[in-house]
Amino acid sequence: MKKSILKLQTIIIDKDTNYIIKKPGNYAFEIVTEGINLDIFSALQAKGDKTVELNVLVHHQVPNTTAQTTLKAVGYDQSTLVMKAKILIDPGCHQTESFLTERALLVSKDAHALAVPDLEILTDDVKCSHAASVTKIPEEQIFYLTSRGISRKRAEEMIVNGFLKMK
Amino acid sequence: MTNSTTTNQGLYPSNQSTQSSTEFSFSTAGYKHITKPGLTENTIREISDLKNEPKWMLNIRLRAFQQYQFLHTPSWGADLSGIDFANIRYFLRASDEKPSWDDVPPEVKETFDRLGIPEAERDVLAGVKAQYDSEVVYGSLKSVWEKDGVIFLSMDEGLKKYPDLVKEYFGKVIASNDNKYAALNTAVWSGGSFVYIPKGVDVKMPLQTYFRINAELSGQFERTLIIVDEGAKVHYVEGCTAPNFSSTSLHSAVVEILVKKGATCQYTTVQNWYKNIYNLVTKRAYVEEEAKMIWTDFNMGSKVTMKYPGYILAGKGAVGETLSMALAGEGQHQDTGSKAIHLAPYTSSNIVSKSISKGGGRASYRGLVRIAPEAYGCKSSVICDALILDPESRTDTYPTNIIDNNDVEMQHEATVSKVGDDQLFYLMSRGINEEKAKKMIVNGFIADLVKKLPMEYAIEMNRLIDHEMEGSVG
Numbered sequence: 001m002k003k004s005i006l007k008l009q010t011i012i013i014d015k016d017t018n019y020i021i022k023k024p025g026n027y028a029f030e031i032v033t034e035g036i037n038l039d040i041f042s043a044l045q046a047k048g049d050k051t052v053e054l055n056v057l058v059h060h061q062v063p064n065t066t067a068q069t070t071l072k073a074v075g076y077d078q079s080t081l082v083m084k085a086k087i088l089i090d091p092g093c094h095q096t097e098s099f100l101t102e103r104a105l106l107v108s109k110d111a112h113a114l115a116v117p118d119l120e121i122l123t124d125d126v127k128c129s130h131a132a133s134v135t136k137i138p139e140e141q142i143f144y145l146t147s148r149g150i151s152r153k154r155a156e157e158m159i160v161n162g163f164l165k166m167k
Numbered sequence: 168m169t170n171s172t173t174t175n176q177g178l179y180p181s182n183q184s185t186q187s188s189t190e191f192s193f194s195t196a197g198y199k200h201i202t203k204p205g206l207t208e209n210t211i212r213e214i215s216d217l218k219n220e221p222k223w224m225l226n227i228r229l230r231a232f233q234q235y236q237f238l239h240t241p242s243w244g245a246d247l248s249g250i251d252f253a254n255i256r257y258f259l260r261a262s263d264e265k266p267s268w269d270d271v272p273p274e275v276k277e278t279f280d281r282l283g284i285p286e287a288e289r290d291v292l293a294g295v296k297a298q299y300d301s302e303v304v305y306g307s308l309k310s311v312w313e314k315d316g317v318i319f320l321s322m323d324e325g326l327k328k329y330p331d332l333v334k335e336y337f338g339k340v341i342a343s344n345d346n347k348y349a350a351l352n353t354a355v356w357s358g359g360s361f362v363y364i365p366k367g368v369d370v371k372m373p374l375q376t377y378f379r380i381n382a383e384l385s386g387q388f389e390r391t392l393i394i395v396d397e398g399a400k401v402h403y404v405e406g407c408t409a410p411n412f413s414s415t416s417l418h419s420a421v422v423e424i425l426v427k428k429g430a431t432c433q434y435t436t437v438q439n440w441y442k443n444i445y446n447l448v449t450k451r452a453y454v455e456e457e458a459k460m461i462w463t464d465f466n467m468g469s470k471v472t473m474k475y476p477g478y479i480l481a482g483k484g485a486v487g488e489t490l491s492m493a494l495a496g497e498g499q500h501q502d503t504g505s506k507a508i509h510l511a512p513y514t515s516s517n518i519v520s521k522s523i524s525k526g527g528g529r530a531s532y533r534g535l536v537r538i539a540p541e542a543y544g545c546k547s548s549v550i551c552d553a554l555i556l557d558p559e560s561r562t563d564t565y566p567t568n569i570i571d572n573n574d575v576e577m578q579h580e581a582t583v584s585k586v587g588d589d590q591l592f593y594l595m596s597r598g599i600n601e602e603k604a605k606k607m608i609v610n611g612f613i614a615d616l617v618k619k620l621p622m623e624y625a626i627e628m629n630r631l632i633d634h635e636m637e638g639s640v641g
Contacts, residue, residue: 075573091558091559092558094558104570106570106572106573106575107573108573109543109572109573109574110540110572111573112569112570112571113568113569113570114567114568114569114570115568115570115577115579116565116566116567116568117564117566117579117581118563118564118565118566119553119562119563119564119581119583120561120563121553121555121561121562121563121583122561123555123558124555124556124557124558124560124585125558125585126555126583126584126585127583127584128582128583128584129580129581129582129583130564130579130580130581131578131579131580131581132566132568132577132578132579132580133576133577133578133579134568134570134575134577134578135573135575135576135577136573136574136575
């Protein structure tokens with residue numbers, strides 16, 4: 001794996017925020033105000049032989065905060081998807097709720113995916129979970145659409161669009 | 168935690184401690200052979216010479232020693248700076264002298280009493296030298312296995328009696344340069360088990376190696392090789408169920424398993440080392456077509472454990488399963504997990520990990536799922552649940568998933584929680600005191616894993632957890 005040359009962006013979260021990650025890169029979210037909610041959403045696509053790499057750190061630095069992180073990516077052709085995300089909860093940050101989801105959809109059989117969802121929890125009294133999955137387009141969904149006269153290509157597009165939009 | 172607070176004593180006089188614990192240690196004067204502290208080429212020649220090993224084994228050792236010197240300590244994982252490699256004695260041959268049950272310190276006895284270890288097995292513990300053959304406890308079973316052609320020996324005996332088998336498979340699943348500690352083990356290995364199950368033989372009762380650590384077998388660098396031939400079935404239980412109270416500072420084992428076509432192997436570890444031991448273990452299985460490997464891995468003891476039992480799913484339809492449980496108490500770091508490497512189509516892996524951290528302990532799950540480009544139709548599921556009992560403790564999850572084709576179903580899930588106040592309230596309002604309520608909740612948390620253990624181990628496991636949980640309220 002090549003070392004990432006993308007710059008690190010540090011984003012200070014001091015109020016309720018809905019953040020949409022539009023470009024690959026390194027993002028560090030630092031939650032510094034008590035009682036707020038952070039929502040992160042990202043839907044990326046990789047085509048050709050490109051590598052799309054997204055590194056996200058959700059860092060809870062104060063008690064009583066919540067965060068939902070949803071990262072989605074679709075890989076076409078010979079592309080590579082890299083999704084590394086980490087939830088870090090500092091000592092003493094009680095009442096934290098943080099959830100992380102990584103979903104990769106590999107459309108082509110030559111596409112690759114690397115999913116690393118890390119948790120580092122340094123206190124108790126938290127609710128924290130993560131989930132990661134890598135799948136292809138389910139054949140039954142394609143069948144459903146093609147049996148209604150939609151071409152396979154169009155059916156794939158529809159399913160991918162639905163996958164990326166769904167929160 | 169009554170059994171673990173103060174002492175540093177050796178039940179058996181191996182005393183490989185980095186610092187001398189004169190207060191409790193038994194004399195090693197009666198030992199037949201102890202190598203000088205530290206590791207040089209001469210040490211390895213000495214070990215090999217004492218064992219009367221064939222030349223090729225010495226060469227393997229020496230090559231591994233060179234690799235060991237070049238390999239680096241892993242930059243990730245637990246803090247291993249506390250190991251003083253220069254002061255460790257790498258090989259100890261004990262005398263015939265056995266410590267009697269009366270020599271066992273009172274809190275050790277208490278632990279065994281509370282665990283309900285039967286008197287017969289205590290005898291084995293006291294008679295450490297005889298324990299490995301398992302003759303006292305399991306002797307009656309031995310003839311049954313032998314009739315079927317099952318081989319169950321120590322690695323040293325295995326090398327003497329079946330040099331061709333050992334030569335063929337030794338180091339084939341875990342190369343000596345796999346990692347620094349595998350290289351170290353290959354260089355100085357001593358003891359461990361050699362198991363061969365012939366074609367089609369179903370060993371219905373588990374092969375147990377209970378309390379088998381002693382200086383003669385040198386459990387510190389045990390080397391186990393298990394070959395399960397086509398269609399055979401075996402359940403191997405590594406019974407470190409009782410703590411090893413020696414003041415050893417390093418335990419570095421290598422376990423290699425070959426599961427041939429259609430065979431099944433289950434390997435169960437109940438690790439409860441004394442809490443001053445660095446436990447760095449490499450375990451891997453090579454799983455052929457339609458075969459199945461199950462790791463059941465329970466880690467409760469040791470200061471630091473780094474252990475990631477893995478399987479290479481090399482044949483079509485091979486199945487790997489890991490059930491992993493870790494309990495990290497005060498001063499402990501359990502860095503455990505599992506590795507699933509899918510090389511063949513239609514292979515599946517299923518990893519379930521549960522960890523409990525308390526009293527400032529740290530439990531980490533570190534795992535790998537790798538699916539090769541030609542391994543289509545694969546399924547992998549990884550589930551990690553962590554329970555934190557107090558604010559000082561820590562839990563981490565470091566899963567890595569590398570997927571190189573799209574015809575796969577890979578999923579990973581992890582959750583972290585504490586013992587809920589609502590759950591405690593529910594139980595306490597029914598007249599159960601807090602400590603008992605906590606124990607119930609924790610036992611419930613791991614219940615579905617403990618169920619997979621053989622009965623007597625399951626009961627013991629629950630007792631051990633109760634014991635560990637004692638006084639954790641507040």
